[in-house]
Amino acid sequence: MSPEIRTNVISARLTRRRFLLRAVLPAVATGIAVGTPRLSAMARAVTSVTVIPASGPGAVAVTLNVNGADHALEIEPRVTLLDALRERLALTGTKKGCDQGQCGACTVLVDGRRVNACLTLAIATEGKKVTTVEGLAHDGRLHAVQAAFIEYDAFQCGYCTPGQICSAVGLIAEGRTRSDAEIREYMSGNICRCGAYTNIVAAIKVAAGHA
Amino acid sequence: MRPFAYARAHSADDAVAALAQNPGAAFLAGGTNIVDLIKIDVAMPGMLVDIGALPLAAIDVAPDGTVRIGALARMSDTADHAAVRSGAPAVSMALNLSASAQLRNMATIGGNVLQRTRCVYFRDVTQPCNKRAPGTGCSAIGGDDRKMAILGANALCIAVNPSDFSVAMLITDATIHLRGPAGERTTPFLGFQRLPDDPARDTNIGPGELITAVSFVPSSLTRNSTYLKVRDRASYEFALVSVAAALDVQGGTIRNARVALGGVAHAPWRALIAEASLIGKPAAIATYAAAADAELRAAKPQRLNGFKIPLARNAMIRALATVGGAA
Numbered sequence: 001m002s003p004e005i006r007t008n009v010i011s012a013r014l015t016r017r018r019f020l021l022r023a024v025l026p027a028v029a030t031g032i033a034v035g036t037p038r039l040s041a042m043a044r045a046v047t048s049v050t051v052i053p054a055s056g057p058g059a060v061a062v063t064l065n066v067n068g069a070d071h072a073l074e075i076e077p078r079v080t081l082l083d084a085l086r087e088r089l090a091l092t093g094t095k096k097g098c099d100q101g102q103c104g105a106c107t108v109l110v111d112g113r114r115v116n117a118c119l120t121l122a123i124a125t126e127g128k129k130v131t132t133v134e135g136l137a138h139d140g141r142l143h144a145v146q147a148a149f150i151e152y153d154a155f156q157c158g159y160c161t162p163g164q165i166c167s168a169v170g171l172i173a174e175g176r177t178r179s180d181a182e183i184r185e186y187m188s189g190n191i192c193r194c195g196a197y198t199n200i201v202a203a204i205k206v207a208a209g210h211a
Numbered sequence: 212m213r214p215f216a217y218a219r220a221h222s223a224d225d226a227v228a229a230l231a232q233n234p235g236a237a238f239l240a241g242g243t244n245i246v247d248l249i250k251i252d253v254a255m256p257g258m259l260v261d262i263g264a265l266p267l268a269a270i271d272v273a274p275d276g277t278v279r280i281g282a283l284a285r286m287s288d289t290a291d292h293a294a295v296r297s298g299a300p301a302v303s304m305a306l307n308l309s310a311s312a313q314l315r316n317m318a319t320i321g322g323n324v325l326q327r328t329r330c331v332y333f334r335d336v337t338q339p340c341n342k343r344a345p346g347t348g349c350s351a352i353g354g355d356d357r358k359m360a361i362l363g364a365n366a367l368c369i370a371v372n373p374s375d376f377s378v379a380m381l382i383t384d385a386t387i388h389l390r391g392p393a394g395e396r397t398t399p400f401l402g403f404q405r406l407p408d409d410p411a412r413d414t415n416i417g418p419g420e421l422i423t424a425v426s427f428v429p430s431s432l433t434r435n436s437t438y439l440k441v442r443d444r445a446s447y448e449f450a451l452v453s454v455a456a457a458l459d460v461q462g463g464t465i466r467n468a469r470v471a472l473g474g475v476a477h478a479p480w481r482a483l484i485a486e487a488s489l490i491g492k493p494a495a496i497a498t499y500a501a502a503a504d505a506e507l508r509a510a511k512p513q514r515l516n517g518f519k520i521p522l523a524r525n526a527m528i529r530a531l532a533t534v535g536g537a538a
Binding site: 054055057077123184186188189 | 213219251
């Protein structure tokens with residue numbers, strides 16, 4: 001079937017940005033082969049086949065809840081949460097390091113759990129609550145982890161720091177701060193090329209209330 | 212990243228239908244593997260079918276004791292689940308020694324089983340690779356083969372499977388539950404992941420099939436299990452060699468044994484020769500060493516990974532001593 005025919009079938013059934021999966025196409029193709037022109041009738045006939053609407057690959061409307069506020073965006077499905085935060089919402093606290101899940105600079109919290117924003121599609125976070133480093137302070141007061149990082153000098157260049165801080169907030173919520181060894185193991189997803197690990201562990205212990 | 216369409220499935224049947232009828236589509240669950248592979252052009256799906264909203268994340272214990280782990284259970288949640296920790300400590304350990312805390316919060320059990328190799332040539336689209344582009348050859352053979360296979364490899368592919376979880380599941384005699392266009396089926400975990408006779412096929416999953424769960428029955432054997440992972444750095448790294456081991460020892464004699472190896476083959480490697488060697492013998496270092504030697508007799512090193520043979524031997528001995536004692 002030519003793309004043009006497929007497009008016509010699809011637009012007859014759904015809005016321009018939504019199209020039926022190819023569930024309908026084998027039946028339609030058969031209809032063409034035997035010379036039956038009643039495409040719309042056949043499209044109706046196969047609506048009992050399970051189909052789910054798809055969006056994209058062009059830009060689609062996506063609402064992201066970030067740091068307590070909803071943001072209506074028009075983004076393609078391929079846009080990662082990291083790029084949506086940085087390039088569309090100007091929340092540049094979340095850093096792009098490796099962009100392949102190997103450094104942790106992009107760590108944010110989704111529904112309270114730490115994840116890599118570089119491997120998360122923004123569209124897949126609709127309906128969830130995203131918290132970035134910009135959303136940790138409240139009423140002009142730093143989050144305990146932020147304050148501890150400053151007090152214990154837990155950084156040098158600072159590039160990995162937002163990811164380290166968000167990861168530490170998740171770590172403390174997970175209760176994985178019972179020893180230095182446990183903190184180190186469960187913070188291993190955040191690489192620090194300056195090697196500030198000693199002070200990072202010290203800051204996390206204080207923020208967790210263990211020091 | 213190349214563009215793709217996106218659809219959100221609200222039932223497993225929707226998801227299966229969508230994938231079966233769109234040959235260029237792929238499932239999206241945690242995304243830690245597929246999104247990465249799309250970024251580097253190794254995967255080029257025309258559509259991602261997001262299965263994240265399906266009710267497949269539960270971990271249940273049936274009245275007969277069977278532990279059923281839903282395919283969408285997160286690695287972190289699975290590792291910390293009481294039934295998994297007590298029923299098969301090796302499984303919990305393998306999960307917690309995988310990836311990072313962030314990735315374990317994202318990645319799912321089903322996706323873990325289906326994750327693709329970390330072979331550097333598979334991931335580099337400028338290089339020939341029989342797994343990514345069948346018929347183009349294997350760049351790892353004669354190349355940087357330090358992390359490649361020592362068991363079960365062939366002239367087509369010497370890549371290794373990266374999953375720790377799958378290695379540990381092999382010592383539980385686990386079952387994989389699937390749903391596809393033809394309905395539901397179950398298949399043994401052992402054999403689901405393939406050796407490289409057809410390197411493009413990592414597993415025996417069918418077109419349009421979705422893993423819905425994995426399950427195992429805890430026993431005195433699986434409860435006495437451990438997982439040892441050896442790697443280039445102490446955390447957040449794939450295995451050079453790993454060992455899952457379970458022993459049932461009574462009166463100093465090994466009554467039953469399960470051993471599986473990771474980092475050594477195209478699929479997690481159940482060490483059946485070692486198991487046969489262990490049963491009926493005293494739980495002692497000499498027994499473990501003889502079993503390891505028997506299993507590794509078939510090992511064939513590449514140019515740079517000969518170290519994996521003694522490493523696997525020593526790791527097997529240590530893991531077995533952990534669960535069997537070291538008389």
